[in-house]
Amino acid sequence: MEIDLTRLRHIAAIARTGSFSRAAEDLHITQPALSRSIATFEKRFGLRIFDRDRSGVVPTAMGRLVIEEAERVLRAARDLDHNLRLYARGEGGDLAIGTGPLLAMLLPDIGRRFLDECPAIHLRASVRTPEHLVQELLDDRIELIFGNSWAIRDIPDLEFSSVGSVRLAFLVRAGHPLTAQSGITLEMLAQYPPASAASSSVAGLSSATGSFICDNFHVLRELVIQTDCVWLSAPSVLADDIAAGCLVALKVEDFHDIDSEVALITRRNRTLSPSARSLVDHLRGLLSAHGSRAFA
Template sequence: MDIDLTRLRHITAIARTGSFSRAADDLHITQPALSRSIATFEKRFGLRIFDRDRSGVVPTAMGRLVIEEAERVLRAARDLNHNLRLYAKGEGGDLAIGTGPLLAMLLPDLGRHLLTECPAIHLRASVRTPEHLVQELLDDRIELIFGNSWAIRDIPDLEFYSVGSIRMAFVVRAGHPLTTQSRVTTGMLARYPQASAAGASVAGLPLETGSFICDNFHVLRELVSQTDCIWLAAPSVLADDIAANRLAPLKVDDFPDIESEVAMICRRNRTLSPAAQSLVEHLRALLTAHGRRP
């Protein structure tokens, strides 16, 4: 490049002080060195930036445009320098992630952690099933995905790292007819509508009635609390609703306990930003804590 930031600083210092000598003092260089710097710049681009006379230094019409552009470039360079320092420490910049619907209830905790650790960060979170988020990841619109990876394991440009797991169980509204049964089987579950983020059939159960499919965790929670839908969800994530007697987990005799893996999915051979690494570690700690809950 024919332009360097040092010469731009020289130009803006002269414009600010209206004097070569005062600008040289501010820049801690000699006045002849500053004069040579400006002369070199003017010769290289074939224009005159300052008119000099006994009354001082005045920018030319073209010089005023150069000064305006130089100030904008220098502001951008200062912003970049500031942001790079923040990025290196994970304290600023933009972080875009995607999560599966199951982890939507953990997003407030993840966001609180990151904004406490990195108050200058701009965090954007998309909540969809991982197979719907993967194109955003491949297009570099998000940095990573948290969720179940079984549906996208065959995509070659991705890497998968286990972050933890979370116990799943069937959940219904408090007062649901199944909560009064001494014994619940999968055949009994199949008589009721199914709520799911991924597909019409929940965990391979036969679909004898209707279903409601939505990748918004909060919508599913509200629906299940107000209808007879059954929902395969994480009781630990719904602990407040269960404690408040809004939802109730079911023990199903012929259905095994499920531990759903939570993976971190990212582009192959990509280094995570410090903010993303901090988020991964915090999610791992959250899942460990959830795994200890009854």
């Protein structure tokens, strides 16, 4: 048997005002219509909600329980209505995403801008290489992935679209032996261990030394600042470290800087939630801003 929210509003209004006539005025209906509504409810459930006497309207013992439940249901209905409107505008609910290690450096900016505009959103981010995030996506534990897609292009049931790109260059610490060299080549880079999130074979660089592989961007950054590792990364994302003299972007004669595509990876034929679409727009804006930066 369905519960009619309108009748629950009628009950709550009478309980609040203590009068059928005042409740009818508040509800913008006639008093006879309100009386019929309550009589219908009482008959349907076989109980009496209000006693009427000269002093007004008084809830019965059973009526007090009904009023308490009715008010709780009405609060829940108002909350649901409010939340549904937020969800439809992408301003509320839960959003789980995955991002590659490089884009993790942008998560503070993404989170700050996104949560400033959508403070009711619960945002959860998993940071791993896209090939390690795919199963979470296929299991619906995350809604989308941001990152490079070259390692997962052949996986069925996925869709890919570009949201921007980041320019990559070789970075080393300030005071690295290569910073004192001119005419730097890939062969010279190969004398130093590469640091990377995914593979020790970076941009075709065949290293004569060991390597350090880690999908944590901050760990890679600290390692490169403290060692002679060579790191293919995004100068725009590390602009503060470059400006502070902690890192140096190398000019390599036989290597052209790479514009690495940032892909939006989703389940095929799945509609993104409004909050996810809003987040994608935020990331596009950030990548556009980073793409406009230039470094000598």
